[in-house]
Amino acid sequence: MDTHAIPGARFVDPKVLARIKDLELLARTVVDGFINGLHRAPYFGASIDFAEHRGYVPGDDIRRVDWRLYARTDKYYVKEYEADTNANLSVLLDISRSMAFASQGISKLDYGSYLAACLAYLSHRQRDRVGIVTFDEDVVTYVPPSAKHFNVLLHTLDQARAVRPGRLTATVSKVAEHFKRRSIVALISDLYENPDDLIEALSLYRGIGNDLIVFHVLDPAEIEFPYSQASRFQDLESGEEVPVIPEVFAEQYRKMMQEHIQALTAKFSEVRIDYVLVNTSKPLDEALFSYLGNRERLMRVR
């Protein structure tokens, strides 16, 4: 285990993280700190590739004692294996224009990138294969899952720019065709779609046995609508403008947003898709916990 982890990094503010330009360093900072905070690493060690021998200590499974070596040395050694997995992690990162929104210094895209990097780093440590699809109105980048693609993934995240409008359901449906093997699919998006359409698109993933976890990334301004001045609001994606009187609209907006979130929560739950609402003003822990919970469930299934 890496001993250079920053204690308490799990509580590092996303805005502070944003200053770390190196995504790998960032992911390691977050994940190591996060794992240190868990006090144990229950997911470490299950593998078939030999790594090294170590001395037997009472309590070790005697089935793992290397009898041949015992025969040669007359000492009990236990075989250690390289950690390995056959799990894939595919990150579906929405880089449509709306993800560029930032009311508090860090945009949803940045936050989503950090989250993706952390998830990938975590999986990479577990010897999982990691891949990424960035998309807006179409697929922008497709990196298939591979144990060697971690750095490519980080590079992809680094290059991601939110410049075009998005078509979430269409693109997600399209991307589903590429998933031939069971994977953990993490969708990171602001989910400005009709919940029913979204479920329909994501059900394609469920059909081929993928595990889906949806990270609903929202800026606090999208949730709380803190505006007070009557202004014209411009849609980041379509450029459309609407005059808005916040004192009249705010309450309704919050209500509609909550209804949207509740609808997503309920409908994802129905189809057994994990749904995590991520507030960009909060640390990354919640998202990581959700992912690890999903990962554990997947291992138990195997």
Place this chain on the structure above:
Amino acid sequence: MSFLAPLFFVGLAALAVPVIVHLIQRERKDIIEFPSLMFLRKIPYQSVERRRIHNWFLLLLRAAAMALLIAAFARPFLMRNPLQAATATAGAREVVILLDHSASMGYGDHWNRAKEAAVKAVQGLGREDQATLILFGTGTEEAVRATSDRGRLESAINDATVSSEATKFAPALRWAQSFLTRSTLPRKEVVFISDFQKTGWERQEEIHMPEGTVLTPISVAQPETSNLAVASVALQRSSFSNEERVTITAGLTNRGAAPFANVPVTLELEGRPVETKNLTVGPNASGSVTFAQVTAAQPNMRATIRAGSDSLPKDNNFHFVISPSRPVSVLVVQADGTNASPDMFLTTALSISKTPPFRLDVVPVSRLTPANFERRSVVILNDITTMSTQADATLRRFVDQGGGLFIVLADHTPWSGNDMPLMPGVPGSPVERLAKGSSGTLGFLDHSHPVFDDFKDPRNGTFTDIRFYQYRTLTPGANDRVLARFDDGAAALVERRVGDGRVIAFTSTLDPSWTNFPTKMMFPVVVPELLKYLGKYEEPSAWYTVGRMLDISVPLGAIVREGSAGDTKDATRKASAVVVSPSGKQDTMGEGGSPTIELAEQGFYSIRMQGSGDRRPYEVAVNLDPAESDLSALSPADFLGNATGQAAAVTQAGQSLERPELTPADMEKKQSFWWFLLAGAALALLSEAVLANRLSRRFGAGLLQTGR
């Protein structure tokens, strides 16, 4: 409609700025980028439209306020002068010509110019116009009333003469106001012709002419005037060899910027010059001339001071009347057996007095006859015993008809029994104060009484050193007034009114037997005051001012004083007199005529009482109001300002009644529309504030209620 400062309208361009800003900003300002309008788009757009309409309305209100403000600054006015407008409208005119004929109009050619101006006003009348000619000074005199006959009007103007009256503007204007208010003609006009003496306004009085009335002041005043006036005369009396002599001092005032050098000042008596002296009076200065003493040999001597001549000759003469002083005739009734000569202290005290002098006669009570009461002002009963019935009746009648009675109560009383209507109270027995250990003093004086009025101020004399060793007790009646009390509360002086007369009782003596009062300084001061009060003495006036009302009681009182102690009460009611004015006009005064006459002319009024035989007539000297000599004038504009509280068109003397062209600034100032525009702007802004608040609140509440 024109504007005094049209450049301000450039400011109207600024009105476009908020409109443009409003329009542009509404689209451009405060654009907030938002991830998705997925939810916002679902909120009805209609509410936004409604808000836009409301903003437009408020914007218009604000723009209107701004426009009004700019218009106010541009100072709009109507090119047509309301004055001209008033005269230009159709319809007959009701013209009131107010012609000042006060004494000051006699200066130079003022009067002729004033009459010419009046004639021009008459000639300017149309066929249907009516005019009224009012001559005014102190009061108003209606010369011709509401006529279209120009001939009558011009004739009345030509017949008008300068009077001796003072100038008072307000009564004339008020007359015109009252007359025009009743007039039914559509156009009303007042032509005010005067020299506009500043003294014509007694105080600030606003005149409210009917709406649309054109008040045109025509001034005949000259900017530079010089006027010498005899302002006053002082008479100093003295006695010499049983004759009364009078020293006359005349005061002259120069109210011009040029000096009057060596002006001959002449004193005339009974129309004959007595003495002439020369005097030089500097510019805006005063001087005086004192003439040699003259003897006041007979009553009602006409005297006049004449001081050179100038443009206003009337005030160079000053008339007055010289009469010998009227002595107050006092009868002292002594007790029998006492010395026939009056007490030394009383004689001394009364002989000192010059205004008035006293004539003293003494008679013992036993020899008192009704004839003794004739021509008496005061009777002193000096500690006498009972009078005869006849004398008592005469005395009662004397007092009842206005005579004064002074009763000295010591050892004796003039009446016995209870029938004492003239005694102010009930006398008791004498009190020996020394027997009580100390003499008495005066403990109370009624300073509100005319006798003691002068002694309110302690510097005018003190009564503290007067001692009384004995006095007579006197219990005053319910209606009697106690004028002085001793220190033990006993009455010292008590007054009673009986009929028209006055009675005062003194409870000690007028000699030093009971008191040291006669030996004190206050004695010759107080006793004449007492007798003046009892004799109702009043200083006759040597002259009056024009405008004063003269009561018949004035000459009658003089004749009574000079003649007998007749029944003045009845005389006042029944007396009749023929009054000859300085201009020779005869009038009857008193019974058969007016009880009073107005002294309207400068000079001497001769008043001859009916039944006065060949006695010299009573003379009354009348002089101009000194204010008439002050020719400093108001400008017609100031006059209008004072009269109406607003500026108005002004026509100089000699000009026709055509209105002078007013400058745009004058017209704007007169119309003052900017006030209304400013008020409108303020109102618009106020409305905007109120409306904006209300609309904003209602709009917000409405949206919430409808769920928009």
